[in-house]
Amino acid sequence: MAKNWTYVPGAEYPWQYRYEHMAVTTDCVIFTFEDRQLKVLLIRRGGEPYKGQWAFPGGFLKMNENAKEGALRELREETSLTPSAIEQLGVFSDVNRDPRERVITIAWYALVRPSDVLGGDDADEARWFPVNNLPPLAFDHSQILNAAMERLRRDIHFQPVGFDLLGEEFSIPELQAIYEAILGVKFDRRNFQRKILSSGILEEAAPEPHVDESCLKLCRMPAPIEPMPYAGANSIVDAHLDAAPTPKARTFDAAPEASIDTKSNASPDATRAKSRPGRIASLFRLNKTRYDQMKDSGDKFEF
Amino acid sequence: MAKNWTYVPGAEYPWQYRYEHMAVTTDCVIFTFEDRQLKVLLIRRGGEPYKGQWAFPGGFLKMNENAKEGALRELREETSLTPSAIEQLGVFSDVNRDPRERVITIAWYALVRPSDVLGGDDADEARWFPVNNLPPLAFDHSQILNAAMERLRRDIHFQPVGFDLLGEEFSIPELQAIYEAILGVKFDRRNFQRKILSSGILEEAAPEPHVDESCLKLCRMPAPIEPMPYAGANSIVDAHLDAAPTPKARTFDAAPEASIDTKSNASPDATRAKSRPGRIASLFRLNKTRYDQMKDSGDKFEF
DNA sequence: GCAAAAGTGTTTCGTTTACACCCATGC
């Protein structure tokens, strides 16, 4: 069998093939939940094409790594993030999706806690954006985002997904806010609590009465959120255009003060920041045993 | 920006790149349901590597087609099949999964009716195999099959999936047999019937009493099936090795007479072939309107 | 007649849904 490729050291184009080859990249859609909003991580492109526009972190896949390794490497290089788990979204392979050459991309998605701070070398150009208020995205990345949102809405029925978005300790109303934001519906507070407690996935965080005032202040629930609008391809862009007609506008957040600088240490209690008077919610933590059990059993975990 | 590739017409290796490029293929896992068994379509490889072994239909992705178009083209070329819908399974990208060069593959899966006959030029080398009695597969294709089986078991909860595996008209007990085979469980006949009828997805096929004996004979239910064993990577291969220790053995079917030749016209009533005495089951057909409605609503469709 | 398979109906049980009531907190 004839060899289909050769390597010519020193040549300007040393990698030579009998048949045309395409390039392969990875892209990561990273979600977090902060300030009562679902947010995604974007980086500003430093080079052509789409220079200056926002895109998902990613890059070319190397020969000595599989797709998952490549996605995690690029993510770490560009944002210093290393999620505990990423899942494959799928391949996006439209013929003209990249003006340079034929490039297909393998998209991944992950959920991280807001306390996972960004601090990479390129961190100046990495920022969290609320999913319903995004700048225009490079390449076909708004299509990728739509796939990620759809996937998230589907996975939430089967996997205890909300916990990856929260800190170590959290209250049930906080968890409920995540489910409501992702699914765009409202649940009965009492039924939600009973259901999640009976599932056995939570354990009390502070059963002993060692409470002090400063700790309690951090545990309030944020104000009720309005359900997230459906994130269709156009509605996302439209929402941005309505809110910020000029691409130069820097106010990507619905609430300006919620816009965080990448370099600032995100508070682990960011999701609880905006308290209102009311009874203090009890704190829980994940029952890891039960969590793993549910993850690989494939049982429903629905609300 | 410097160009990263060049084309040298007439050269032995005309496609030349500044950076190393990998090859991209597509593979299709095609399921059908016949003789009370879930089956997959395999083709025997005519060239190296893995010459003579069985593999999923597929091949190299071309520059002027996206991944879905490429998968459908290869499938048509190799098996003459053109499923109405295929879905992306995911990318398999292990560094050494192909001995020739670095190759990643985009896997797809689809469900077809047993009446969709194979008749391509290479059809001699295409055959249906029961999923629990497979020959050794080339490349990492047993890993791909496992992903497809898992996906099928998951999708069946959300999509009215069984209908793609049946002919135009079918009885409810037939449909039940598919669900039981895929999920590996038994349902109460009466509850299954009530549930599926109340969903509105079926309409009566022969409401008028224009019945003649020859037609009725075709409408019997096959014998009860034993649940499909869990198709873990090893259990599949083991099942084959137990049943056919030598790779040359041709009896891949548990029931020898169920083994069909590719060239023989598969009967549309193959799933009803093995009748037992009993009352004749009523025939139904799909309510297309309701079917489309359920497909894109994402509602559950569970049994 | 008998066994096997299918159609129809009913009873029971558990889960979900929709509330009512009380407690804790900040202003």
Place this chain on the structure above:
DNA sequence: GCATGGGTGTAAACGAAACACTTTTGC
């Protein structure tokens, strides 16, 4: 006190699971 938010309980409604009875067919 009062508005806001959280914790607990309960009754009604719905759907799922279990099971009885009858009909139709081949042998």
